[in-house]
Amino acid sequence: MKSIAVLGLGVIALTTGAFVAAPTSYFEAAVDGAVEARPSGEVAFGVVGDSATGGPAFTITLGAEGSTGAILFTSLAGTVPTPGRYAVGEDAAMSATGFLASYVAGSVEHPAGLYRARRGTLEITESSAEHISGHFSFTGTGFAAADPSEDDSEVTVNGVFTSTRPSPASRPAQP
Numbered sequence: 001m002k003s004i005a006v007l008g009l010g011v012i013a014l015t016t017g018a019f020v021a022a023p024t025s026y027f028e029a030a031v032d033g034a035v036e037a038r039p040s041g042e043v044a045f046g047v048v049g050d051s052a053t054g055g056p057a058f059t060i061t062l063g064a065e066g067s068t069g070a071i072l073f074t075s076l077a078g079t080v081p082t083p084g085r086y087a088v089g090e091d092a093a094m095s096a097t098g099f100l101a102s103y104v105a106g107s108v109e110h111p112a113g114l115y116r117a118r119r120g121t122l123e124i125t126e127s128s129a130e131h132i133s134g135h136f137s138f139t140g141t142g143f144a145a146a147d148p149s150e151d152d153s154e155v156t157v158n159g160v161f162t163s164t165r166p167s168p169a170s171r172p173a174q175p
Contacts, residue, residue, distance in 0.1 A: 024164040024165075025042045026043065027063065031155050032156050033153070033155040034113070034142075035153075039063045039070070044059075044061045045132050046059065056078030057075060060072070062161055065108075071102070073088070074099060076100075086098060087119075087120075087121060088101045088117045088119070089118050089119045090116065092119075102117065102140065105145075112144060115142035115153070126162075131164045135161070136158070136159055136160075139154060139155070140157065141153065
């Protein structure tokens with residue numbers, strides 16, 4: 001009789017949509033060095049800005065809502081990148097194919113430090129207007145908020161990410 005009750009609950013959950021779908025946006029990373037953290041959370045990506053604001057840029061934002069840090073990649077090319085391997089760092093970002101990257105330790109509301117990538121790579125494995133995924137590794141230097149005068153502390157940041165935007169048909173109607 002117990003198995004019938006469990007089966008009945010499963011059918012109820014299935015018919016009411018109570019099962020949780022796999023996340024469509026996720027990243028996880030490891031930060032080592034001056035800061036030790038394991039940030040994870042949601043991914044946002046897209047083209048931001050326009051000619052009125054100095055030109056469009058393409059950004060991948062990892063963990064903006066988290067408390068263990070956020071990672072930001074920015075391409076000044078202003079378009080969705082194709083799958084491939086891209087250089088990361090201030091010098092790389094000045095080329096048409098490179099990315100700036102930074103790690104903000106702590107939360108966005110209460111940052112504990114800022115570290116900008118000096119060298120590394122970002123590999124985009126899949127890319128379209130609706131989906132992006134890949135992995136990254138970079139070394140950055142920066143400072144802890146407790147002592148901003150010490151601005152040469154080093155971190156190494158490694159991680160993976162994936163994000164898929166809901167299709168227009170699955171988005172709720174706007175009032």
